[in-house]
Amino acid sequence: MIDPAALPALHASHGGIWLREADRTAAVAKGTAIARTAETPTLLLNAPLTGQRLGYPDLNGLDLLELWAFIHPARFLVPTPKGLAEALDLPRPASESDIPELLQAATAALLATLESSAWTEREGGWTAAQALHRLRWPWAPLLAGRIATPKEAERWLFSKLPEWEENPPRPAPRTVTLQPDAVVARLEQLTGAEAEARPGQRAYAAAAAEIFRPRAHRDQPNMLLAEAGTGIGKTLGYLAPASLWAGEAQGTVWISTYTKALQRQLDRESLRLFPDPAVAAKRVVVRKGRENYLCLLNLEDALQGGFAGRAAILAQLVARWAAFTKDGDMIGGDLPGWLPTLFRRNGSTALTDRRGECIYAGCPHYRKCFIERSARASADADIVIANHALVMINAARGRETGQAPQRIVFDEGHHLFDAADSTFSVALSGQEAIELRRWVMGPEGNARGRRRGLAARLSDLASYDEQGGEAIRAAAEAARALPADEWLKRIVADEPFGPVEQLLAAVRGTVYARAADTGEADAGYGLETELAEPDGALVEAAQEAARALDNLLRPLTHLGKRMEAVIEEAPDWLDGAARARVEGAIASLGWRRDLVTAWLALLARIGGPADPDFVDWLAVERIEGREFDIGIHRHWLDPTRPLAQAVLKPAQGVLITSATLKGGGDWDNAASRSGANHLPRGAEQFEANSPFDYPERSEVLIVTDIKRGDIAALSGAYARLIEAAGGGTLGLFTAIRRLRAVHARIADRLARAGLPLYAQHVDPMDTGTLIDIFRDDPRASLLGTDALRDGVDVPGHSLRLVVMEGVPWSKPTVLHAARKLAGGGSAYDDRLIRARMAQAFGRLIRRAEDRGSFVILSAAMPSRLLSAFPPGTPIRRLTLDEAIISVSGQSRAGHGSHAALGHQQFESGT
Known part of the structure; x- marks a missing residue:
């Protein structure tokens, strides 16, 4: 068997390139590194990212992330040297030059797992290894002889997956009224007996309980608009009455989110409701659109020759994952977000049903289908965690009428307007029209794949x-x-x-x-x-x-x-x-x-x-x-009109909640952006301010000496601010082009200071993985666009500085111009900008002990927009040099309260 220590190992970052051979690690040039990997199998961690650092995107080698995906499918891993070391209980590298040696040690540890009786994901491993060997997977020779040949034929994927069972329709929920004392008791049960009492959270839970009262008027749900500042604890605040009502009424509460990050958080919080994971899996179900789930028929087609080359290897690794996944969710579930990105253009989208071509019971895997299992499980669940789009689409298209949401909690409610805008819009485009043609006609000419037209899907109907x-x-x-x-x-x-x-x-x-x-x-x-x-x-x-x-x-x-x-x-x-x-x-x-x-x-x-x-x-x-x-x-023009008609009016009770629900305006703004103003009786309102001490623990700095459009000055400002904070910076941009330009100018400089920098639209990784890396390394920084403005939850010292390149003005589109005209002109614009600023500021302080600075690189920041920030927050206009001093002081103060994190120790995430 091949000795992992005999394999060369390569690590490349913006700070340099290191190659380890014959027990010696040396810094090498790009050309040397590329040539060496072409000559002999070389250990790498994230080959696409390493190739990008080398300027050679077609780099191939023995990628440890692929090996991890084979050995530990459906198991979380931060895809960095530090994350790999911690997952395998190996010493963390003290410097980047130590990383190649870590890759060798990690390889030895992973391969040793294959021979261990404690390998919990052994089932199907031998069969998959044989298939991967035929596909010439680089790791296959190292697996040979390490996985024992099974004594009996392995129960592999399609025979192993359990079948769902058809259950009778669930009776209508009982009519119950929640008692205030019972709601408080359930909240205390969820927070724990020793948790600090939070009056705001109790008041919030009591207010949320009102949506579960019996409805008194037709076309008028019990509706509450609730703005609860960061730190109130609104998640457990609404889970307390929701779970209590579900248990007493024997009904289902739908909790709808806008981001996948909050869906994952809610799924984790479900263990507070039901500590036994097996019980939680039945009582709390995550629902997403069909395009998120693995299609077993597409996977079978891929495994039987529908995919070739690297795509076929991806299909085998996805099959390994499918045998151990919790729910088959490929987008935001337990499939590692970094796995599809390792295969560059050979992505995973062909393994999902994105064209709506499901043949339902005509599929040989129908009884094991992840999508069907999720839909049926949600019918009997206490809590269904969905997203705004799914809730609206089901209502608009009249699907699943037997389990139409009647009690709904819209968390991240400030995004309800945007979600409705997308759901109820229509586009006659070339891409949409050709998909319809393919759905009707099926494959034409020399087209490959499983696509089937109407004639193939309904052949028995045509003959009858x-x-x-x-x-x-x-x-x-x-x-x-x-x-x-x-x-x-x-x-x-x-x-x-x-x-x-x-x-x-x-x-x-x-x-x-x-x-x-x-x-x-x-x-x-x-x-x-x-x-x-x-x-x-x-x-x-x-x-x-x-x-x-x-x-x-x-x-x-x-x-x-x-x-x-x-x-x-x-x-x-x-x-x-x-x-x-x-x-x-x-x-x-x-x-x-x-x-x-x-x-x-x-x-x-x-x-x-x-x-x-x-x-x-x-x-x-x-x-x-x-x-x-x-x-x-x-x-x-106003997408909340169809939202109110299709979703709100048929419901019994609706809670729309967010930390920034009023969007920098008043309750009229919240009502107009949520659809409440289209209900006969409107909605009740609740407000609870954040308990955090923003005047003491945060500051807003408006830098006045960076000229708009000066990329060199903008880049220098980002670099100096990140250096002053010692990393831990979230940089927000309104244009991808500027983001890329700034990243290209400062990444090497920061790497030489031991400050890793990552960026959306630059690094070949999905957004969720970038956030995981950023959260895991207090010295890392992350640049991104709007998707990071309120989809990031990074508490603690890992995020201590937020930098915005400027005021997030709205793009002057035809749609925006029409809504601006109808919504009051510049006042409409101001409400949108204040909401975006408030959401961005909300990334900074996530816990009471957090501390940090919020910097806007724009002298043109209007004073009228400053009400977006919490009352009392210090706001100063100053030069970049003065901002550097302030950020440095704030970072040192924050580091003092997070000393246990070992801020001075090198923790590479490159």
Whole structure:
């Protein structure tokens, strides 16, 4: 067997490159490192990141993260040298030059696990190793001889996964009224007997309990808007009455979030409700959209030759994970977020159902399907943890009517407006239209994969019902009018084929003509223009496209009626499995009919009167000058109107809560952004201020001597501020281009000071992994965009400085301009900016002992926006040099209260 100590090991960061060979570690040049890895298998940690540091993105080697994913699937790991050392109980490296030796020691420890009787993930390991050996996985030779050949055939994935059981519908919840003393007792049970009493949390729990009262009025839920400052403890505050009501009423409470981070936090908190993990798994269920879960049929196709090369290796590692996962969630679940990124372009999206092509009971793995298991488990759960989009989509499309959410807690409620805006919008674009064509027609030409058209999915219906079969054929013929493969190339070459491609060509021409008038056509980013006063060519193209879409809608509508008739007739072949498949097809077909109907309504607008309830525009989507989509877009001017109609009014009780629910405004703003103003009786209100001592433990510094647009000065400011804080910095940008420019200028400088720097849109890792790394290393810093403004929860010394490149002004889009006009002009803008500033500031102080600085690099920060910060927070306008002094002092004061973290010890996360 190969001795891991004999393998060379390589580590590269912005601070240097180190190669260990023959028991000796030396600093080497990039060329030497690249050549050595090409000559012989070399130990690496995160090959894509190492390759980026070397300027050689195609770098390959023995990546320890891949080995970890094989040996410990579904087990958390911070993918850094420090994280690896701690996970394997090895000494942490004292300097970057010690990391190659750590990689050798970690390899030895991981390979030794394979021969240990304590290896809990042994099942299926031998079978997977044989498959990976055939795929020439670099690690396969080192596994040979270390995994004992099983005495009996292994129960592997598809035979090992448990089957879900069909349960009778759950009775309607009992009518109960929660007693205040019982709510307080449940809260004390969750917080613990020795927890410090928090009056704000008790008041919050009592207020939240009111949404569980019996509803008194039709179309009017018991609704509460609750702004609870950071530190109140609102999670346990609403879990206390929610869990109490679920137990007494035998009903389900839906808790909806906007970010995956809060979903994970709520899932962890569920162990307070049910300490036994097995019980918690049944009583608390996480629900997400179908596209988040592993599709077993897609995985089987990949394992049987549907994938090749590196993608096939990824499929084998995902199969290892699938045998041990809690719920099959590939996006934010227990699949390591860094795993798909190790395979670069060979991502994991093909292993999920992103096209809505599920064949339901026609699938051989239907009874083991992660998606179906989650849906059924949620019907009997006490608590369902979902997201805003799923709650709204289910309500809007009328799915799962038997378990429509009746008691809902919308946490991160300040995002409800944005979630509704996305859910209830419509876009007729090339990408959307070609997906519809593929859904109807299936594979064309030499297309590979499991994609199936209507004819394949409903073959038994077509053979049984002549009218249904004719409708399927008519739909397939009508779908030929939709864009086909390489549609964008044809449009750019002015050779569109078919009425919808001709419409998109006319849209593109109009956008470029009008954008050129404003001087925006050469900026390299997406272009858009208001759908107003269209020319004759666009109107004529819209009419032809509408006729083509109507020709498609008619057979789809007829097909839906025939399927419903078959359900009623119940022929002999319609057993339980076939019925489930037809019912699933009916739901999927209804979604597509609704989509085409919305497209027709949008096209009717072109050349006709404007609808004041909607904002319509034309767009060409581009990334750095490269076009990738063209379309017509429609959004509600006020998306909370359909939110109120589809979600709020049918519910019995709704709590909308956030630390920044009023968004820097008043309760009228909260009501207008949540849909409460569209309810007959509005909503009750509750407010609890944060218990944190912001005047003592935080400061807002507005730097006045950084010139707008000066990238060199901006970069220097970021570098000096991060150095002053000793890392622990979250840098927020409003433009990816500036983020990349700043990162490129300062990463090497900070690395030489022992301060690792990571960045969204630069480092080849998902956002969740970047946050995990940032949280784990007090000397690391992270640069990001809006996704980090309120999706980051990093308490303690790891985050002690937040730096914003400037005021987060709204992008001047057609949609924003319309809403600004309707919402009061500059006052509308100010409310949005204050909300964003408050959310960003909220990242800084997460616990009572936290301390830090919030820096804005903009002399143009208007004083009227400063009310976004907590009352009493010191706010100063000063020069960069003065800010450096203040940040340094704040960091030293914070370090004193976190001395146990060993701030001075090198803790590399590169």
